[in-house]
Amino acid sequence: MKVAKLAPAPRPARRNVVAVASGKGGVGKTWFSITLAHWLARQGNRVLLFDGDLGLANVDVQLGITPRRDLGSVIAGRIPLREAATRYEPGGFDILAGRSGSGSLSMTPLARVAELREELERVAQRYDHAVLDLGAGIERPVRLLAGAARTCLVIATDEPTSITDAYAFIKVTRAERIVDDIRIVVNMAGSVREGERTYLTLRRACNEFLKFDPPLAGVVRRDDKVKDSIRRQASLVTRHPTCEAALDVDAIARELVE
Numbered sequence: 001m002k003v004a005k006l007a008p009a010p011r012p013a014r015r016n017v018v019a020v021a022s023g024k025g026g027v028g029k030t031w032f033s034i035t036l037a038h039w040l041a042r043q044g045n046r047v048l049l050f051d052g053d054l055g056l057a058n059v060d061v062q063l064g065i066t067p068r069r070d071l072g073s074v075i076a077g078r079i080p081l082r083e084a085a086t087r088y089e090p091g092g093f094d095i096l097a098g099r100s101g102s103g104s105l106s107m108t109p110l111a112r113v114a115e116l117r118e119e120l121e122r123v124a125q126r127y128d129h130a131v132l133d134l135g136a137g138i139e140r141p142v143r144l145l146a147g148a149a150r151t152c153l154v155i156a157t158d159e160p161t162s163i164t165d166a167y168a169f170i171k172v173t174r175a176e177r178i179v180d181d182i183r184i185v186v187n188m189a190g191s192v193r194e195g196e197r198t199y200l201t202l203r204r205a206c207n208e209f210l211k212f213d214p215p216l217a218g219v220v221r222r223d224d225k226v227k228d229s230i231r232r233q234a235s236l237v238t239r240h241p242t243c244e245a246a247l248d249v250d251a252i253a254r255e256l257v258e
């Protein structure tokens with residue numbers, strides 16, 4: 001059989017990548033991305049989790065898995081992106097893992113990152129949703145990858161440095177028109193009320209200086225069960241599906257797909 005030569009792939013019409021960003025590290029991006037992916041899968045969706053924080057042990061360590069293949073091999077050109085996914089059976093979703101020491105995104109040539117983004121957009125079409133855990137920072141590679149997203153969830157906590165960094169991320173993303181749909185998630189909030197207050201602080205800055213009004217995707221409460229599940233290298237949705245933080249992420253997942 002003759003194989004038709006393929007024209008360069010157009011950008012997918014149905015964009016279904018949700019990026020999780022923050023600017024600052026340590027605010028719960030990776031944990032949130034895993035939990036979001038797990039809930040989306042539980043709700044009956046085909047889900048892909050992409051670990052965009054290359055070079056640092058992240059998704060695989062939090063879940064205690066040792067993927068046979070990872071994004072390091074993809075970047076090195078050894079395997080195509082579509083063949084690098086690992087099934088995470090307990091969660092019923094697929095993971096494109098970035099393993100520790102596999103070479104960081106900031107060390108990858110920008111042209112390669114751009115290709116990676118296109119491959120991600122294409123592979124994402126095989127799923128209902130793809131969740132993209134972006135690394136910390138707002139450097140070019142992170143912004144480039146973020147361009148794959150239809151929706152960008154920006155995570156902030158009540159720490160002033162986190163609010164400032166979330167604001168900085170929103171500012172560049174807006175200036176460069178990387179993603180239109182930007183929403184805020186406040187994580188590790190002492191209460192829903194406190195989380196809403198953090199959101200209002202960030203929102204006020206966006207209103208005033210960027211003339212932009214980001215909606216609140218949701219507040220996730222601080223919950224000891226999060227640390228417990230990470231320590232045991234299991235998903236929170238498996239271990240404590242009805243704890244506060246799990247329910248908060250579930251609510252965000254439901255609204256996201258509506």
Ligand SMILES: Nc1ncnc2c1ncn2[C@@H]1O[C@H](COP(=O)(O)OP(=O)(O)O)[C@@H](O)[C@H]1O
Nearest residue numbers: 025026027028029030031188221222223226245
């Ligand atoms: N809702 C929460 N409640 C309690 N602890 C949390 C919560 N979210 C995150 N954490 C803690 O924050 C730590 C950092 O999370 P991680 O996902 O690695 O952040 P990031 O990917 O942004 O660097 C986790 O190890 C966990 O202990």
Ligand SMILES: [Mg+2]
Nearest residue numbers: 029030053058
């Ligand atoms: Mg992380």
